[in-house]
Amino acid sequence: MSVIAVLVPDRLPGHQLTTPGLVFGTATTGHPGADYEVRLCAAPGLTATGAPAPLRISVPWGLDGLADADVVLIPGQDADGPRDEPAPEVLAALRAAAARGCRIGAIGTGVFTLAATGLLDARRATTGWRHTEELARRHPRIEVDPVGTVVTDGRFLTSAGIFGGLDVCLRLLAQDHGERVAGETSRELLTPLLSHGDRVQETIDRELTESAGIEPTLRWLEARLHLPLTPADMAAHAGISLSSLNRRFQAQTGATPPQYLLRRRLERARELLEDTDEGVERVAARCGFTSPASLRHHFARLTGTTPRAYRTRARGGPDRGGQW
Structure with missing residues (x-):
């Protein structure tokens, strides 16, 4: 016992x-x-x-x-x-x-x-x-x-x-x-509340899954941008296959899971550059980039400038160049 x-x-x-x-x-x-x-x-x-x-x-x-x-x-x-x-x-x-x-x-x-x-x-x-x-x-x-x-x-x-x-x-x-x-215990507890037993429960579960989309997984990602996440990690959290994950990301965000993750990391980097005085090494680590060089590379593709130049312009100061 x-x-x-x-x-x-x-x-x-x-x-x-x-x-x-x-x-x-x-x-x-x-x-x-x-x-x-x-x-x-x-x-x-x-x-x-x-x-x-x-x-x-x-x-x-x-x-x-x-x-x-x-x-x-x-x-x-x-x-x-x-x-x-x-x-x-x-x-x-x-x-x-x-x-x-x-x-x-x-x-x-x-x-x-x-x-x-x-x-x-x-x-x-x-x-x-x-x-x-x-x-x-x-x-x-x-x-x-x-x-x-x-x-x-x-x-x-x-x-x-x-x-x-x-x-x-x-x-x-x-x-x-x-x-x-x-599962059987759960059904025994819940079935008396339903008029059509398992068939109704299956319908409810399907409707909830379809209506929920990937919002819970998007919120989960927001709290883990600093971690080395993979599409397999996202699919496991969402409880769906990789193909289903790709379809839902495309439908809801217009991007693949890796594209969405990179976009959110760059947006977080921009926020940190605007709102903090943290150096590029710290910003890169907090946003999940493998190195400061990786951050600079992707940041330049997004904005056409360096992190330092972006921070200077965002704060209204003169751009003195440099590769920070």
């Missing part, structure tokens, strides 16, 4: 309190190989769920419920309320769980609790889009994914969105018992 310990903070959204029980309880009922115990474990100060319909609650376990758990889930507090610093005993319990190899999932603003332990330093993580800048500011050693739904880095999972808890639980279930069990 696998033990799932849910660390329940004060003012957590009510649906996050019940989601783990729904997912793992459904999996246990429907699949003989899946066997889970879900423990609700009170963090210090627990009194009630959060808005919009707060309820006073008590749960059967304290932090001792984390001691032998296989998985610890950390829901977030009310996103619009004050974000308290985790109690020292909470941080100690999470560090101890990680030290013995426990998987830890943080849902929404729950990532701030996990981040406070230092366990996410030098790792990728995400949270709700309204809080990604705050997460990056408060924890600069974390590589914040601004568009991730579920981000897995080693034994740590973080998620964004209202249904982030569902996403994390299903990801954990897939790790334990495969995609088939996770």
Whole structure:
């Protein structure tokens, strides 16, 4: 039996309190190989769920419920309320769980609790889009994914969105018992909401995929212009084939993926030249060019001038030439 310990903070959204029980309880009922115990474990100060319909609650376990758990889930507090610093005993319990190899999932603003332990330093993580800048500011050693739904880095999972808890639980279930069990559990949870079962769900999925275009991948690229990205990386993020990626880029941007990436890097370079005093080496590195010479080459093709001359003109000064 696998033990799932849910660390329940004060003012957590009510649906996050019940989601783990729904997912793992459904999996246990429907699949003989899946066997889970879900423990609700009170963090210090627990009194009630959060808005919009707060309820006073008590749960059967304290932090001792984390001691032998296989998985610890950390829901977030009310996103619009004050974000308290985790109690020292909470941080100690999470560090101890990680030290013995426990998987830890943080849902929404729950990532701030996990981040406070230092366990996410030098790792990728995400949270709700309204809080990604705050997460990056408060924890600069974390590589914040601004568009991730579920981000897995080693034994740590973080998620964004209202249904982030569902996403994390299903990801954990897939790790334990495969995609088939996770998919069947997801359908068991969602099908009662639909009048035509899987056929309607397939239609919805197709329509969402077609309407979404490549906007999420474009936002993902914006945050990674400094990295050595390839079309294969973009296709993997979008979850489509290379041929589909090329068609969608051509339709939405008028360029191939490499052309679009180069264009955005040059546009970022122009912005940095206009708004900062950084040297060409730093500008090239921040924009993903392999060398200052590469930046100068592509910049000259785009603008007909050097980075130095462009910066001078953009700031209204005399152009003194040079090859900076």
